[in-house]
Amino acid sequence: MNVLQKLRDRIQKKGLRAVFKQVIRHFVFFHSQLVWLEHDVRVPLPPHNLKPYPPARREFITVSNADAFAKYFGDRVETMRELAAEGYTGLMYLDGQGDAVGxxxxxxxxxxxxxxxxxxxxxxxxxxxxxxxxMTRAYWGTQMSADVQQDMWRIMAEKGCTKMVDVCDLQNIPAIKMHIRMDFKERGQITHVYCLFGRWRFFRDTFYTGSVLDTFRKPAQPAPTAAAA
Known part of the structure; x- marks a missing residue:
């Protein structure tokens, strides 16, 4: 498939405006705001109504088993292998065919x-x-998102950690809502990443009080009132 055909297909799926913004972000300029979030690994996740998912086998990611990412994450097989070789702790979840799905x-x-x-x-x-x-799209909205967190928490607690921290792009709405649902706390810090013409990058941190995630929270439902006699 040539480049023009790929471009036409993408415009049909996402719309011209979305594709144009993506092109600008990739080739001209982008600004990512990474909000820092944290969670005590000793505190269980709040109740949820996530969907169950088919049985999946959990394994640590190693240099020798990184090929399991080839089907769904084929462009990142070598990255997975590099991270494993550098000693980072990686967990993957394999479907019945042995392919990594999360x-x-x-x-x-x-x-x-x-x-x-x-x-x-x-x-x-x-x-x-x-x-x-x-996770692959088929597992979005399932309990796997909670299981990944809790499995990693247990493993890292055994290494002496009491707190997990991560960053989430404020433009990634599904990820922001997942963090809210799992009761992550804001650290009051945002790392700004700027990229110009896909080459020059600049970084800075800003700090805040209060919350930048309140706009993403569902409004509280009013308590029911008793009917008049």
Missing amino acids: FAWGSTRDYFDRHFYRCLFPIKPGEYFQFGGE
Whole structure:
């Protein structure tokens, strides 16, 4: 399929405006606002109504089994292998065919993300930084998102960690809502990532009080009132 055909297909699926914004973001300029969030790994997740999912086998990601990502995450097989070789803790969930359908990574040391944002995420003692979590579309909205968190929490607690921290792009609405649903707390810090012409990158941190996520929360439902006699 040639480039023009791919472009036409993408416009038909996403619309001209969305494709134009994506092109600008990729080739001209983008500004990502990464809000820092945290959760005590000793505190269980709140109740949820996520859907069940078919049985999946959990394994640590290693250099030798990273090929399991080939079907659904084929462009990241080598990245998975590199992260495993560097000693980061990775969990993957395999379907009945042995293909990875979900994964997450954790780092107990300062993490330099050279694969996507290309900036350093400093970690305090007793914390770990969780990154790269993703699931295939078929598993969106399922209990796997909660299981990934809790499985990783147990593993990292055994390494002496009491708190998980991560960052979430304010433009990633589904991820923001997932963090709210799981009762993550805001750290009051935003890392700004700027990229010009796909080449030059600039970074800065800003700090705030209150909440930047309140606009994403569902409004509280009013309590029912008693009917008049």
